[in-house]
Amino acid sequence: MAVSQQVFLRDAMRRLNLTRDVFAARIGVKRRALDTWLLPEGSQEARSMPEVVSRFVTEIVENGALMEKYAQSAQSGSLRDRIAIDNKHQLLSVDQFTRESVEELCRVADLMQPIARRQKVSRVLEGAVLGNLFFEASTRTRVSFGAAFCRLGGSVCDTTGFTFSSMAKGESIYDTSRVMSGYVDAMVIRHPDKGSVAEFAAATNIPVVNGGDGAGEHPSQALLDLYTILTEFSRLGKLLDGAHIVMAGDLKYGRTVHSLIKLLALYRGMKFTLVSPPGLEMPDYLLEQASKNGHVIEQTHDLAAGLKGADVIYATRVQKERFSGENLEGYSADFQVDRALVDACCGPDVIVMHPLPRDSREGAHDLSTDLNHDPRLAIFRQADNGIPVRMAIFAVLLGVESLVQHSLRDVTWTPPSHIGPDDSVFHGMY
């Protein structure tokens, strides 16, 4: 080889227009191996690429037609491979998605709706077992991930809290993750420490899904939030590009908004109004990331002013369990999103969202219950979307999404026509 191995590989990736992850997947090698071949000669970790790989890459870059085929197939490779991290099929952060791939996941979620709405059943995950490891409180994420896996024909084993896990006896994340990998085929993990789910993922080759890591991310929540916005906008005849999204509440510790703003920033011409009490503003690194694409970002402490002209109001709870020195029991009364404020500041086609749980205790001033009978309140439709979206996540990570359509059978029982007493005609099962 006339040039160094590093120059040769970098040139090949540039000419094919592929990232390291995709290039490694395309030539069938581990990302970690590729990384060692790209290290400068003389570095301790550097390795020589095998002759067979060199010949294979040379053949691709020297043959125009073959190169085109490889470049194209990389763009249209499976969704599972395109969102992989280091060739592992995991969901740790929304950073794994592009606009194209996130919309593809939404289309898989659409396929799941007949199952989520209890009209059809599927057994594509028959025999597979999910390990649900929740070291923090949860209702929606834990149960809906479990239900989603069961509705695809799999079964679920879970552990909740540190007390009933051997972590209470000092077991490490590495040992716990490796041991669980011998028992189950996928894991969903919620843990109070930011970055801890990535540690679990590093210790296993089975799919791992981040069910919330401290004040870090909550990617599956953001995916179902985006799916909800796209579904509601489609019903209302609106486009997401150019929309005005208001995020209100504890934006410092609310991990759902951290993931959601990054996903929404994949769209064009967005306006984000971020309304928080003083001291609970969105972290700077997220503001920088979200403003990269030229979106308008405004920050205010004045809720009524911030809500003006909103297409989406996304309210959040005070994340008191993650406070470090802050002193706030709840929002002030003038910080509560309620019907009078929504009527005064927004149009008839605004949608009001909240990741839930909302804090219904007196003095919390979380999203008001006086919107419960208002069709603009999308919170229960949003929570329901947790099922098809989480089914889509499992189907993609376990590589069965193309089998779902042909696996559908009619249910044998009679489900209710509307799941909740207040469901409007555009929701429920139809």
Ligand code: CP
């Ligand atoms: N939205 C959400 O993560 O809810 P849970 O805490 O109940 O899982």
